[in-house]
Amino acid sequence: MTWRRRCANATDTEVAGEELAVTLKSGDIVLLSGQLGAGKTTFVKGVARGLGVSERVTSPTFTMVRPHQCHNDQGISTLLHADVYRVENLAEVLDLALGELVEESAVALVEWGELASSIFGREVLTIQFQVDQDEGRLLEAGGALAQDRRSELDRWSAQ
Numbered sequence: 001m002t003w004r005r006r007c008a009n010a011t012d013t014e015v016a017g018e019e020l021a022v023t024l025k026s027g028d029i030v031l032l033s034g035q036l037g038a039g040k041t042t043f044v045k046g047v048a049r050g051l052g053v054s055e056r057v058t059s060p061t062f063t064m065v066r067p068h069q070c071h072n073d074q075g076i077s078t079l080l081h082a083d084v085y086r087v088e089n090l091a092e093v094l095d096l097a098l099g100e101l102v103e104e105s106a107v108a109l110v111e112w113g114e115l116a117s118s119i120f121g122r123e124v125l126t127i128q129f130q131v132d133q134d135e136g137r138l139l140e141a142g143g144a145l146a147q148d149r150r151s152e153l154d155r156w157s158a159q
């Protein structure tokens, strides 16, 4: 099953991220996919706001992963914001060890995560971003982890 949410503008995309943040738990990995400019980074900014990140979130394209300290009562102390667009091979993504890092009360959001989905295994939440005819964005959440969060995602997609 998948959950959809349409975002008419960038503010909507950010709010969609902020409202997804409440469904997240420590150890979660979220893979974001969609073309360049589809809204992945915008969405992460919203998630960051929802998790209580105070510093500015920018695209980690060149650093590959950037940790942000969080302040929330969900037991999530770090948001790991990764972007694997420029990786040359899967070993580089393996070296990031995101799967181990999230065990330390963190969550990871990975832009272009579908390029390395084999590394993350099945227990991930996926969000696909599509640009629609009116230049809005259609977000579709799915993946094995999403099935465990049905009621939260029902609320998320009802907006």
Ligand SMILES: Nc1ncnc2c1ncn2[C@@H]1O[C@H](COP(=O)(O)OP(=O)(O)O)[C@@H](O)[C@H]1O
Pocket: 007, 008, 009, 010, 011, 012, 013, 034, 035, 036, 037, 038, 039, 040, 041, 042, 043, 111, 135, 136, 137
């Ligand atoms: N729902 C939306 N409707 C219209 N524009 C959007 C929407 N969401 C994001 N944008 C805009 O799209 C542009 C690219 O977004 P960005 O988040 O950097 O994409 P990506 O990280 O997928 O490359 C930004 O200018 C952002 O404001």
Ligand SMILES: [Mg+2]
Pocket: 040, 041, 059, 083, 111
């Ligand atoms: Mg981006």
